[in-house]
Amino acid sequence: MTAGDVFDRRLAPYRSELLAYCYRMLGTVHDAEDLVQETYLRAWRAREQYDEARSSLRTWLYRIATNACLTALKGSARRPLPSGLGSESDPLDPLVRGDEVPWLQPFPDSLLGSGDPAGTVIGRSSLRLAFAAALQHLSARQRGALILRDALGFSAAESADILGTTVVSVNSSLQRARARLKEAGIEHESLGEPLAAEQRAWVDRYMKAFENADVESLKRLLTEDVLMEMPPMLNWFTGRDSYGRFMDWVFEKSGTDWHLERIGANGQPGFAAYRRTEGGYRLHTLQVFTVTADGISRTSVFQDPAVYAAFGLPTELDAHGLPRS
Numbered sequence: 001m002t003a004g005d006v007f008d009r010r011l012a013p014y015r016s017e018l019l020a021y022c023y024r025m026l027g028t029v030h031d032a033e034d035l036v037q038e039t040y041l042r043a044w045r046a047r048e049q050y051d052e053a054r055s056s057l058r059t060w061l062y063r064i065a066t067n068a069c070l071t072a073l074k075g076s077a078r079r080p081l082p083s084g085l086g087s088e089s090d091p092l093d094p095l096v097r098g099d100e101v102p103w104l105q106p107f108p109d110s111l112l113g114s115g116d117p118a119g120t121v122i123g124r125s126s127l128r129l130a131f132a133a134a135l136q137h138l139s140a141r142q143r144g145a146l147i148l149r150d151a152l153g154f155s156a157a158e159s160a161d162i163l164g165t166t167v168v169s170v171n172s173s174l175q176r177a178r179a180r181l182k183e184a185g186i187e188h189e190s191l192g193e194p195l196a197a198e199q200r201a202w203v204d205r206y207m208k209a210f211e212n213a214d215v216e217s218l219k220r221l222l223t224e225d226v227l228m229e230m231p232p233m234l235n236w237f238t239g240r241d242s243y244g245r246f247m248d249w250v251f252e253k254s255g256t257d258w259h260l261e262r263i264g265a266n267g268q269p270g271f272a273a274y275r276r277t278e279g280g281y282r283l284h285t286l287q288v289f290t291v292t293a294d295g296i297s298r299t300s301v302f303q304d305p306a307v308y309a310a311f312g313l314p315t316e317l318d319a320h321g322l323p324r325s
Contacts (some may be wrong), residue, residue, distance in 0.1 A: 007047050007196050010057060011040060016112045017152075018065050020127060024147050025069040027079035027104045027136055027306070027311040028117075029111070036073060039065040043212060055161060062148070063162045070140050078136040079104040081129070081300065082229040082236040089235040091246035093277050096234045099313055103231040104133055106302060108311045109264030125193070126151035127266045129288060134184045141165070145173035196267075199291040203269040206289070210273070213256035215269070219244045223297045229284075230301040259321045263311055272313050280324065281317040283308060 020038060022032035043050075050060055079102050088185050107127060125131065126147065135143050141163060148159040149170070156167045163170060193199075202221060209217035222240045229236035237246070257276035263286065264270065270288040274281035286307055290298035308315065314323035 007044070011043060011061070014058060014061050015040075018061060019242050020107070021062070021152070022065060022069055023107050024126065024132060024135055024151070024247055025066075025140070026072060027132060028102075029105050029107055029283050030306060031072065032107075035065065035068045038068050042068070045086045046047060055158075059154070059158055059162060062152075062154070063164075065166070066144055066148075066162050070144070073140040077102050080136055081133045082231055082234055083227055084136070086234060089237050091237045091242040092249060093235060095230070098232050098234040101234075102131060103230065103304070104129070104136060105304070105310065106265035106270075106286070106300070107132070109267065110312070124169060124259055125267070128268060128290070129266050130184075130290060130298070131181075131186055133264065134181050134186050134194040137184070138175075138180055141169075142180070145170050146177035146295075149174050149258055150178075183258055194291060194293050196269075199289070200269050202291045202296060203271070207262075207271055209258060211258055213251045215244050215247045215251070218247055221295050223295045226295075226297055226299070228299045228301065230303065232304060258284075259317060261313070261321075263313075265311075272308075272311070274317050274321075280319050281321065283315045286311060288311070 015036060019036050021028060021030055022039075023036045026035070043061060046064075050057070055063075081104050082098070085098075085101070106129060135146070135295055138146065139147050145159060148154040148162060149156065152227060154162065156170050158169045160167045179228050194202075202315060206218060206221050209215075209221065219240050222243055224240055225238055226243055227236065227238045228243055228246065237243075254275050259274040259276075259281045261272045261274070262269070263272055265286075265288045268288050268290060270281060270286065273285045275284040284303070286302045287298045288302070289296050290300075316324040318324050
């Protein structure tokens with residue numbers, strides 16, 4: 001085995017956590033994958049310059065990835081969700097597309113490999129859609145400081161080294177970032193999050209009600225202030241009754257014969273919804289759920305081919321729910 005092979009094997013274990021890090025910085029899976037690839041290429045080219053006495057391999061890789069992320073974020077627009085733009089809609093308002101908006105994308109749990117998405121290195125809570133959306137309101141360096149310190153557990157000195165700045169600057173950025181997240185209610189939201197198995201059980205019941213087009217049963221699984229948003233649509237609304245009115249419209253317009261496939265995104269449960277068509281089913285939406293102890297508090301519904309591709313979802317199924325060849 002050559003020295004280069006040994007170096008490659010040393011880098012391999014960090015790929016998943018670097019991918020999650022770049023996603024949280026950028027808000028898009030495709031760009032995150034590109035930057036992780038760029039990080040590994042830069043690391044390979046600079047392998048002779050790596051000094052183990054100066055920093056760990058992990059810290060060194062994060063320094064390279066952070067530089068790549070900061071460069072990519074220069075001049076780029078933030079990636080919101082619809083609830084972060086404009087005012088609430090009536091659930092029966094015409095749907096308005098916002099194709100010009102670079103929307104936040106969900107992150108497939110499958111990209112974390114065999115690792116536990118709730119593990120200490122990656123941290124499920126710091127991948128949640130609400131957290132990822134709140135990060136978009138921070139400056140690039142505030143995002144970096146918050147993720148490195150609070151999500152990944154780097155010390156202030158290590159974070160300063162990674163960000164190419166001082167400990168004082170890191171602490172200042174971290175303080176501002178924490179304050180901004182507190183304003184967004186992220187701390188409060190994380191306190192009410194049940195265990196993953198409980199969340200899955202809530203969504204399993206939701207899936208059964210959805211397949212039965214049973215709107216009243218769906219409503220019983222929701223919190224009073226539930227929020228629904230549907231990028232790339234600008235529409236969003238809150239409340240159990242509004243949610244029910246919208247779902248009545250969905251089943252009236254799109255029919256009541258659906259095939260659902262479970263997915264995991266951002267450490268949260270969800271499913272891909274396939275609508276009945278002639279001879280089979282066609283991919284309609286990918287839905288991600290935020291679940292609290294009181295029920296489903298948020299449904300984020302994505303209708304984007306780039307998102308479907310990131311999750312490896314077939315667009316067509318046969319009448320038995322199997323991918324068409």
